[in-house]
Amino acid sequence: MTEQPIPLARRVAEADETMIRTMYDLAEQQSGDLVRLEIGEPDFDTPAHVIDAAARAARAGATHYTPNAGVPQLREAIAEKMERDHGLVTDPSEVVAAAGATEALFLTLLTTADVGDEVVIPTPAWPQYRLQVQLVGATPVEVPLSAAEGFDLDADRVIDAIGDETACVVLNSPSNPTSRVSDPEVVDGIVDAAAEHDAVVVLDEVYASLDYAGDGRSLAADRAADNVVVINACSKQYAMTGWRLGWLVAPVHLAAAAIKLHPGTSSCPSSLSQHGAVAALTGPQDDAEAMARAFRERRDYVLQRVEEIPALSCPTPEGGFYAFLDVRALDGTSFEVASRLLKSHGVVTVPGEGFGAGGEGFVRVSFASGMDELEAGFDRIARMVRDELA
Ligand SMILES: Cc1ncc(COP(=O)(O)O)c(C=O)c1O
Structure with missing residues (x-):
């Protein structure tokens, strides 16, 4: 093996690392009980x-x-x-x-x-x-x-x-x-x-x-x-x-x-x-319809939990399975807020800055995760906001 690694194509250095991956890697390095709200895929199995x-x-x-x-x-x-x-x-x-x-x-x-x-x-x-x-x-x-x-x-x-x-x-x-x-x-x-x-x-x-x-x-x-x-x-x-x-x-x-x-x-x-x-x-659409109903229930639950935290808000999710939380009442960039949520409270989210210039000041929470995860995640988010703004 040579000391110098083979040079890579310029596009590797030029490509931005996605923030979803950054948070995923940070979460992998962290021990303890994590609530994963960064994942953008249904927690259901294929019909x-x-x-x-x-x-x-x-x-x-x-x-x-x-x-x-x-x-x-x-x-x-x-x-x-x-x-x-x-x-x-x-x-x-x-x-x-x-x-x-x-x-x-x-x-x-x-x-x-x-x-x-x-x-x-x-x-x-x-x-x-x-x-x-x-x-x-x-x-x-x-x-x-x-x-x-x-x-x-x-x-x-x-x-x-x-x-x-x-x-x-x-x-x-x-x-x-x-x-x-x-x-x-x-x-x-x-x-x-x-x-x-x-x-x-x-x-x-x-x-x-x-x-x-x-x-x-x-x-x-x-x-x-x-x-x-x-x-x-x-x-x-x-x-x-x-x-x-x-x-x-x-x-x-x-x-x-x-x-x-x-x-x-x-x-x-x-x-x-x-x-x-x-x-x-x-084929039969029953499973897909049941999943869509579950996402709607989770959406309603998440909205209710966000409403209970006066310092936070989000645009009402009209489709998909993400809540884009406005965290501008908290200190720091969206990456800093997401990092504190992860390191101090074990909740994995994605900083809004990872979604381009329009996203700073927000963090994305996925409700593709199940109700238990959502409940635990929002309990911890509420605690962090309460402690930081006390
Ligand atoms: C907006 C958007 N488009 C496309 C995709 C990728 O879909 P697929 O898994 O079918 O490649 C995603 C996945 O998260 C997405 O959020």
Whole structure:
């Protein structure tokens, strides 16, 4: 072994470490009884009929590569689901299955953004958008949304950031981390402005099935736009995060371009996951509905607990499973507050600064964890706030 390690590609140093990972690592180093409220995945297991379908498919020999766009029955099942659950009328030829929403997003960026292009991201936002934009060699342009306005998607600010260098605008509704749902008219305005600059609007709707304020309708449902790509996945709705199964729905020429590039990323999602996904999308929906009801109950519980702590507040979560707590009444940055919560009280959260410029002053608490965790977590958060402000 040489003394000097082999030099790595510049993008490794240039990529930001995600704060979710930083907190995860800090939590791993800490001993004692921890309450994990940083995790963005359902604590439920995948419904049994989905697991059975994947096992049957494996035994029947579905252990080979599939078409780059996914097996035909999955593309059909996705198209039907998008219309049934989200009001988005689409054709299987516009659907590309991918290894989770994450790969569907990455394929979309690879397909639409050249090196040096700009990608507009309203923040606070899921940090992987920024990382993926960096990986394709484009430049993330963050548009901080206003905490005072409850992180409403602000059309004027987003449109101001769109120019001739813009390849994409990434919107996420319901949002991770704010759990706000965007106003369809505001999104329409952004789609029109993007079209004037030949830019694509990527609508990440992975939490659309957990829509407490509405009916999960896609923001792309009521308009025919040839510059919109919708992203969704089985991950959150069917508790299938580990299966890595998501998709994009795009105008057919864009879908064809993503299919062309797919051999360069994963070729196709796991064939077994694809067969499991067909069962999830076309089979009984009772488990998914029961999980959605549980998330709604947890959302109500969390809101009640936040209301009981006068120094804290959060935008009412309209979808998804996050409460974005305003901790500006406490001392220090969001990272310092989250660090004290972890080190002194054993509660793991994610500092808002990890979600981009708009997130400072907040910490994200996930209610994907069960009621016992939430109760213990909020008891400790309440104690810390009481002690610090006494
Ligand atoms: C907004 C958002 N988009 C996409 C994803 C990733 O979904 P998947 O697990 O299907 O790749 C997440 C996961 O937390 C997310 O919060």
